Amino acid sequence: GIQVEQSPPDLILQEGANSTLRCNFSDSVNNLQWFHQNPWGQLINLFYIPSGTKQNGRLSATTVATERYSLLYISSSQTTDSGVYFCAVEESGGYQKVTFGTGTKLQVIP
Amino acid sequence: EAQVTQNPRYLITVTGKKLTVTCSQNMNHEYMSWYRQDPGLGLRQIYYSMNVEVTDKGDVPEGYKVSRKEKRNFPLILESPSPNQTSLYFCASSFQVSSLQHFGDGTRLSIL
Numbered sequence: 322g323i324q325v326e327q328s329p330p331d332l333i334l335q336e337g338a339n340s341t342l343r344c345n346f347s348d349s350v351n352n353l354q355w356f357h358q359n360p361w362g363q364l365i366n367l368f369y370i371p372s373g374t375k376q377n378g379r380l381s382a383t384t385v386a387t388e389r390y391s392l393l394y395i396s397s398s399q400t401t402d403s404g405v406y407f408c409a410v411e412e413s414g415g416y417q418k419v420t421f422g423t424g425t426k427l428q429v430i431p
Numbered sequence: 432e433a434q435v436t437q438n439p440r441y442l443i444t445v446t447g448k449k450l451t452v453t454c455s456q457n458m459n460h461e462y463m464s465w466y467r468q469d470p471g472l473g474l475r476q477i478y479y480s481m482n483v484e485v486t487d488k489g490d491v492p493e494g495y496k497v498s499r500k501e502k503r504n505f506p507l508i509l510e511s512p513s514p515n516q517t518s519l520y521f522c523a524s525s526f527q528v529s530s531l532q533h534f535g536d537g538t539r540l541s542i543l
Contacts (some may be wrong), residue, residue, distance in 0.1 A: 322490065352529045361461045364521060364534040371529075407473060408533070417481055418489055419464065421474040 323348045323412040327422035334429050342393040343424045344408035351411045353384050355362045355393050358405040358424070366404075367393070398429045435459045436523050439534035442513060445543050452507045452538050454522030460533075462525045463505040467491065467518040468537075480505055481528070511524065512542045 324347040334340055344353070355367040357371065367420040368375050375382055379398075381425055384391040405424040412418065435456045444450055456463065464479035470537075476489030480499040494516055505524075509516060514522040522535040 354532060355542070356534075362519065362537050364523075364530055364537075369531040401442065409474070411528050417462075418435055419479070419485065419528065420534070421457060421466075421472065422477075423473040 322418075323350070323410060323420050325408060325410055325420050325422040327406075327408060327425050329425060329427045330423070332428070334427065336400060336429055336431050338398050338429075339394070339396045340398060342395070342406050342427075344391040344393070344409075344422055346391075346410050348389070349413040350386065350389075351413050353386075353411075354409045355382055355391070356409065357402075358407065360404055364407075374416045384386070385414060395418050395427075398427075400429045400431060403427055403429050418423050434532050435522055435524050435535040437442050437520075437538050439485045439538060440536065441539050443541045443543065446513055447506065447511050450509050450512060450540075452522075452540070453510075454505045454507065454521060454535060455503050456505075456533070457503065458522040458524060458526075458533065460524035460526055460527045461502070462530075463499070464489065464523050464532075465495070465497065465505070466509045466521045466523065467515070467516075468521065469518050477507070477520075480526070509540075512540075515539065 353372040380392045409421045465477040466474040478487045519528040520538045521530045525532045
């Protein structure tokens with residue numbers, strides 16, 4: 322099956338700093354999503370982004386499907402951004418399955 | 432309010448005692464799925480359903496059953512739970528597999 326790798330696995334930021342999280346996938350995908358798991362365990366969808374670039378406030382995401390990667394940008398980080406960020410893909414080929422990466426754990430300190 | 436509802440949120444039980452975790456969505460979504468989350472392994476898909484009466488195995492289906500008799504409900508059944516099924520479980524739904532997924536708040540299961 323498809324492999325999904327995220328980097329870095331852990332990240333500590335000072336409040337106000339910017340960061341880039343990366344998601345690499347090993348095969349063609351039909352779609353890609355980014356999620357934030359907050360410290361209470363809830364999974365919040367951030368972006369549905371099979372290709373191109375999207376922005377939502379301080380967050381933006383870019384997927385380059387032909388090169389099999391996606392980037393999540395967090396600007397002017399806040400303590401509420403802390404948690405784990407996951408990307409998830411649906412592999413092409415009609416499999417209908419979703420595969421998650423192992424996540425990037427982000428801690429934003431005041 | 433559009434939501435995915437899981438019950439129970441927490442459960443401690445013993446090996447071999449059958450249990451069911453319910454999942455219900457009110458968004459008329461066709462695609463529903465179950466995941467388990469374990470430290471260091473991220474989320475892994477257990478089963479998914481593309482519509483009523485259509486289900487298929489994900490990456491870790493062993494020891495689990497599901498059913499999809501109605502569009503809104505997708506229960507996860509552990510016929511004979513074992514300690515290695517202790518985990519955090521999430522149910523999710525979307526219009527199709529290739530659309531934005533909405534997650535429930537999770538169910539933490541402990542099998543002693």
